[in-house]
Amino acid sequence: LFNREAERIDAATKGHEAFLDYSDLGDSVESVENLLKRHRDLEAKLDAQEGRLAAFSRNADELIKNKHSESPYIDARRNDVIARRAAVRKLAANRRARLEASLEYQSxxxxxxxxxxxxxxxxxxxxxxxxxxLTSIANKLLKHEAFEAEVGANAPRVAQINKLGAALIGQKHYESPNVERLVKRLNTEWAELRDAVDRKGEKLRQASDQKGLNRILEDAHAKLDELEGVLKSDELGSDLRAVKDLIQKHSVLEQEMGLYETKLKDIYNRGRKMAEQGHFDADKINYTVAALLKRFDGLKGPAGARRAALEESRKWHQLAFDVDCELQWIAEKKPIASSEDTGRNLTEALNMVKKQDQLEAEVHQHSGHIEATINQGEALIRGGHMAAAQIKAKCEQVNFS
Structure with missing residues (x-):
């Protein structure tokens, strides 16, 4: 009976040894957990067989106590069975430790x-x-802030994985080289993500600045459209008062352009600064702000040309006004000069002589005015004035009066 029980226990032990002669430690959390479940089942069987092993040992003690003729064999056989089972226990403990280490690594x-x-x-x-x-850039910035918060919220997860990895390496885990490579890869990817998030945030803020600049540029170009429209006007005034009003308006326009040029230079400097600070669309920004200044500079020529045209118009209308004044004076004095009335008595005759002297003095004075006006007209004609024909006709009116 003793030998039969020893053989049965050894047979069970042999089965456990065969089960433990298995090097697979799993390649995933699930597979390791399955192996651990099977291992716990084995340990449960070993625990369940402890009573049988104890009974077997007690039986051996009883046989030896009763001085069985095979007592030395019984003691040796019992010790061999118990030692073999103890070795299985040790193998089981070692495998459990390796499986638990594998679970730590796989997790x-x-x-x-x-x-x-x-x-x-x-x-x-x-x-x-x-x-x-640049569409909905403000909304994109809000979304990116939420994205930044989401990424930041995962920093503890990365830190925890690093902590676990460091612990495994510190324990000289059998997978330490793989743990080290995995942690290095994770940290590299994480650093790249944080850099990418920071870059995107910066680019979105740059895009927001660019959108603001674009709105300013649109307003500036609208203002230049307005100035261009005014400068394209061919209205030069129909008389002296009208042309003086136009010159006054043009002076205001020139003053406005001078002030606006300062504003445009500020816009240009703002764009240049954005580009110099590394804006992702630096080339386009440099081009657009430079194009704005170039367009404004292109208005200076038309502005100067319009002032010159208005000044020429003023000269013509001033001449016409002066000539008309002289013609009106001639018309007023001509009846007096051509009068044949010599007075009916001495007193009237003396008065008329006095008036004649006054008229001659006025004629002498106006002769200089008339001559100066005609000379001015002739100078305008020689200068190729746009109203040369009208000026000539006007001067001839004086000569024929």
């Missing part, structure tokens, strides 16, 4: 790989070109 690996996969998805968002479309 850390799963968390790291899930984190890396999450980082990959977020890097796609962080590296997109949505900042180049």
């Amino acid at each position: 850390m690996r799963r968390d790291a790989e899930e984190m890396i996969a999450w980082i990959h998805d977020k890097k796609k968002l962080a590296n997109d070109d949505s900042h180049r479309d």
